[in-house]
Amino acid sequence: MGAGAIGCLYADALDRGGLQTSLILRHATDQQSVALIVEREGAKEQRYLNIANHQDLEPILHLLVTTKAFDVYAAVSGIAHRLNENSVIVLLVNGMGLAEQLNATYPHLNLYCATTTHGAYRIAPQHICHAGLGETRIGRQGLEQPPDWYGLWDDAIENCHWDANINTALWFKLAVNCIVNPLTALHHCPNGELATDRSLSDKVAHLCDEVSHICRAAGHADIADLLPQSVARVIRQTATNRSSMLQDVEHGRPTEIDYINGFLLQVAEQHGIAAPLNNELIQRVKNHAV
């Protein structure tokens, strides 16, 4: 559910791995299948995937959610009648706080979280480019051994890892996104410019201090200690990327700022920490975006 670039990338890999996969599209359609095109390293592959019928009532056994963060709750609620305690739901979304939000309303749901460093962008609906190889981490905090279903994922998805400490992986991504995403969105620049433009690299450094302080208070001293180096590495490795928030702003779409810097700000407030830079970025991105 959520057939954007990342959703299509995983749907393609899972289907290719022998796990019959259907796309749940936002709007009902009469079409029963769709051609999914994935480009990588100059080659183009096409495969047909089923489209889930919006009238279907039978339970969904495995649901991968790859919508925008602000759509997750409504999208899952829209198919809640097809989910039961046997349904496995993997949330592969930006930002944090969504599993908790869903859990409060649907405590019976079997939720797992995932994070990815794969790079993909959409060329047209269901036509994507897999631009950068990355890894996938999936887990549920504290669950040391992967459940049986995970073996199928492990076979189908290259470079996939079970992570019993998934919260650390999610916090790491959150910390990086809190810095890279709003700055690139406000300055309309690819990620790499945050390192090459002096005034932007100063902003990165100041923001790193504020984000580290909050990470430490939240119990993630390991992330806090290495944040400047980690952010520098991600900026280097994704130098030509236009961040997801920049793409949202450029396309006039709402951004995920509430689930990224907004989540961090809530944590800061819980710990009585002032976060003026994050506060300002949230306001500026909101004024900038729709």
Ligand code: KPL
């Ligand atoms: O996750 C990203 C995003 O754009 O949302 C980064 C790591 C910043 C890569 O662009």
